[in-house]
Amino acid sequence: MTKNLNLVYEVSVIILNYNGLHLLSECLDSLREQVFRDFEVIFVDNGSSDGSVAFVTENYPEVSIVENRKNLGFGEGNNVGIRLARGKYIALLNNDTKPHTEWLQRLFEAAERSPETFGMWASKILFYDNPDTIDTAGHLMYPDGLNIGRGRGELDQGQYDREEEVFFPSGCAALYLKKMLDEIGYFDPDFFAYGDDTEIGLRARLAGWECLFVPSSVVYHKYSATSGRYSQFKVFLIERNRIWVLVKYFHLRY
Numbered sequence: 106m107t108k109n110l111n112l113v114y115e116v117s118v119i120i121l122n123y124n125g126l127h128l129l130s131e132c133l134d135s136l137r138e139q140v141f142r143d144f145e146v147i148f149v150d151n152g153s154s155d156g157s158v159a160f161v162t163e164n165y166p167e168v169s170i171v172e173n174r175k176n177l178g179f180g181e182g183n184n185v186g187i188r189l190a191r192g193k194y195i196a197l198l199n200n201d202t203k204p205h206t207e208w209l210q211r212l213f214e215a216a217e218r219s220p221e222t223f224g225m226w227a228s229k230i231l232f233y234d235n236p237d238t239i240d241t242a243g244h245l246m247y248p249d250g251l252n253i254g255r256g257r258g259e260l261d262q263g264q265y266d267r268e269e270e271v272f273f274p275s276g277c278a279a280l281y282l283k284k285m286l287d288e289i290g291y292f293d294p295d296f297f298a299y300g301d302d303t304e305i306g307l308r309a310r311l312a313g314w315e316c317l318f319v320p321s322s323v324v325y326h327k328y329s330a331t332s333g334r335y336s337q338f339k340v341f342l343i344e345r346n347r348i349w350v351l352v353k354y355f356h357l358r359y
Contacts, residue, residue, distance in 0.1 A: 118209070119196065120132065120146065120147070146169065194216060195281045197279050202325060211321040225285070225309060225317070228319060230242075230277055239256040241255065242255045267320065270315055272316060285314050
């Protein structure tokens with residue numbers, strides 16, 4: 106992980122941050138411990154006021170830092186990183202996660218052996234505080250525009266330990282083919298937060314791209330550690346964006 110601008114990487118890992126100083130050391134240390142090494146880290150800060158940028162600058166010199174003047178939200182914040190990325194693949198990773206040491210290697214290996222129709226790869230995401238419990242094993246989609254993590258809340262007993270096609274990955278820990286993103290467009294900035302990964306997953310699907318679930322690629326997630334579990338604004342965004350997805354992609358039933 107160097108800053109040599111002449112290099113092209115296999116993977117660009119984008120970490121979006123907004124006042125997540127208390128989360129960064131574990132997440133970034135976990136990236137230093139990755140078995141797979143051919144990647145760059147792009148840290149996109151959405152106008153934090155908690156010293157996040159200074160902390161990363163001082164302690165992680167290998168990381169490329171982008172400072173946004175204000176909170177651009179999940180979609181546009183990640184778009185900033187994607188535009189600067191020099192990897193064949195784009196890996197999104199929440200700042201409130203701890204990826205297993207083989208997380209990126211397993212995703213990359215799966216991507217490299219996937220048929221050309223695949224442009225998305227989903228990690229197995231487990232709850233950080235309950236690592237035997239599934240947060241997301243790929244995403245499912247309902248006709249009302251709502252998506253839900255496959256297996257969410259289930260005890261992980263190997264029931265999702267097979268590589269198989271799923272609808273789309275969670276943006277918490279996902280791999281995208283950069284070529285695909287360049288073709289279909291990046292995240293819709295109007296969503297701001299929540300449902301962004303649903304919208305782009307549907308858009309990719311409609312363009313003919315598929316998604317593979319990679320159970321050996323494991324990430325531990327501190328659920329809603331960044332945004333908080335409950336707030337009126339969060340509820341508003343989730344419901345508004347669900348309706349936007351419904352109107353944009355689902356035909357009305359008579």
